[in-house]
Amino acid sequence: MAGPVANLPNALTGLRFLLSFVFFVALGLKGPLWMSAALALFVGLGITDLLDGYLARKRGEETAFGRVADPFVDKVLVCGAFVFLLVRPEMTKPFRDGGVGLNAWMVVLILAREFLVTALRGYVEAAGKAFGATWTGKTKMAIQFACLCAALLYLGHPNVFPWEARAMAFLLWTTVAMTVAASVTYVARFLQLVRSGT
Numbered sequence: 001m002a003g004p005v006a007n008l009p010n011a012l013t014g015l016r017f018l019l020s021f022v023f024f025v026a027l028g029l030k031g032p033l034w035m036s037a038a039l040a041l042f043v044g045l046g047i048t049d050l051l052d053g054y055l056a057r058k059r060g061e062e063t064a065f066g067r068v069a070d071p072f073v074d075k076v077l078v079c080g081a082f083v084f085l086l087v088r089p090e091m092t093k094p095f096r097d098g099g100v101g102l103n104a105w106m107v108v109l110i111l112a113r114e115f116l117v118t119a120l121r122g123y124v125e126a127a128g129k130a131f132g133a134t135w136t137g138k139t140k141m142a143i144q145f146a147c148l149c150a151a152l153l154y155l156g157h158p159n160v161f162p163w164e165a166r167a168m169a170f171l172l173w174t175t176v177a178m179t180v181a182a183s184v185t186y187v188a189r190f191l192q193l194v195r196s197g198t
Contacts, residue, residue: 009056010066016048017073020080027084027152035156042152045077046145064125071121074141075114081148082107090155100154100168106176110144113183120190129193136185140178147171 023045026038052070056062085091086107093099117137124131147168154168 007056007061007063008059009052009061010063010069012048012052012055013066013069013073016045016052017069017076019045019048020073020077023077024080024084027081032156035152039149039152039156042077042081042148049074067131068121068125072118075118078141078144078148079107079111079114081151082110085148085151088155090158091151095165095169098165100151100165100172102172106172109176110179113179116183117186120186124190124193131190131193134182134185134189136178136182140175140182143171143175143178147175 019041023038023041026034026041049070052066056066085102086104091100091102093101095101121131150168150171154164158164
């Protein structure tokens with residue numbers, strides 16, 4: 001449903017975009033206090049993401065701008081967070097040495113998937129059709145959220161539990177697997193729309 005750009009759900013999306021940079025500042029600093037602040041901000045931003053979508057549907061204020069801006073802000077937040085994690089030795093230390101094992105190729109894969117979906121969505125939206133999230137995309141987003149929350153907790157309070165690094169590595173590989181699965185789903189859906197005359 002089309003509607004005015006200036007509505008409450010879109011305002012929340014804009015606020016989430018601005019607060020993303022506050023989150024990056026906290027993430028760029030070190031120490032338990034800053035990691036706790038980053039985690040609190042990240043969880044708050046995740047709640048805001050759910051809230052703006054709920055309000056848009058409930059109030060009948062879904063707009064083309066919201067369908068584009070909301071996932072864009074999500075991509076800035078998630079992709080930016082993974083890039084920041086790449087500079088933390090605690091995250092990139094090999095799993096065999098007791099670390100998490102985050103590699104640059106994993107982050108590149110996540111970034112590439114988001115660029116791909118943005119391009120496909122832009123093409124379909126330009127043709128006048130909606131190209132919203134699929135269940136695999138939503139699942140992927142939920143796992144990414146859990147992975148990043150665990151990473152922030154791990155960075156702020158490392159080795160509190162002996163299984164922390166292994167649990168973090170499991171979430172990371174699950175995120176990579178769901179990123180691939182969600183990419184395949186979106187491409188298949190796009191091809192189906194193209195064949196149907198989009």
